[in-house]
Amino acid sequence: MYSVIVGVGNPLLGDDAVGLEVAKRLKGVVEADVKLAIAGGLELAEMIAEYDLAIIIDAFKGKGIKEIDVDDYEESVANHDISFPSAYRILSRYIRMPKVRIIGIGINGIEIKEELSPKIKKMIPEVVKKVKEIMEEENELAI
Numbered sequence: 704m705y706s707v708i709v710g711v712g713n714p715l716l717g718d719d720a721v722g723l724e725v726a727k728r729l730k731g732v733v734e735a736d737v738k739l740a741i742a743g744g745l746e747l748a749e750m751i752a753e754y755d756l757a758i759i760i761d762a763f764k765g766k767g768i769k770e771i772d773v774d775d776y777e778e779s780v781a782n783h784d785i786s787f788p789s790a791y792r793i794l795s796r797y798i799r800m801p802k803v804r805i806i807g808i809g810i811n812g813i814e815i816k817e818e819l820s821p822k823i824k825k826m827i828p829e830v831v832k833k834v835k836e837i838m839e840e841e842n843e844l845a846i
Contacts, residue, residue, distance in 0.1 A: 704845045706735035707754045707801070708834060711761040711778060713741055718810040718823045722760040725808075725830045732831075733838055743778030748790035754801040756841050758834055765809040768830055776805050804837050806830060 710726025712719045723739050730737045736754075740747050751757035761778060763771065774788050784790070794800055808826055 704755045704842055705753075706733075706756040706758070706838065706841070707738060707751055708733065708735050708758045708760065709738045709740050709747065709750055711740045711743065711747065711759060713813075715815060715817060716813040717816045717818065718820055719762050719813045720817075721762050721808045721810065721819055721823050721827070721830075724819060724824075725760045725806075725827055725834070728827060728831050729834060733835060735838065744784040744787055745790040746784070747778065747787050748794050748800070751801055751803070752794060752798050755845070756838075757801040757803045758837055759803065759805045760830065760834065761805065761807060762810045762813075763807040764812065765807070767809045768826060768833060769807050769809070771805040771807045773803050773805065802841070804841075806833055806837075 708726055708729055710722040712722040714720045714723060726737050726739055738750055740750060776787055778787055791800060808830055
């Protein structure tokens with residue numbers, strides 16, 4: 704299965720960068736392309752085009768770690784184009800788009816700083832484990 708993992712966030716906005724940090728930890732550990740995205744919407748949708756599976760990791764305002772449905776996904780990064788769900792639907796009319804699984808990591812908010820809070824740092828291993836489980840599950844379904 705041709706897979707991509709995309710960590711989404713802004714490295715200048717504290718806990719918003721958690722998706723980027725999780726993706727960095729997965730590089731070389733999973734059998735998938737691993738990418739970092741500071742943009743959302745159309746650019747994010749274009750990054751995952753032509754893959755079989757895309758796992759997007761991003762912060763959301765809330766608590767815990769949860770899977771988010773594509774239609775409910777709101778990128779945490781500043782977005783000056785269309786939303787990811789809209790871009791995904793539009794592109795899927797013209798090119799092969801992957802199955803998408805979105806992992807959200809709940810944060811309290813964002814602030815201008817270049818590091819994650821201790822609370823969010825502690826969640827990273829759990830998110831890495833969840834991504835690995837999704838990869839195993841999807842690979843089994845593809846057989």
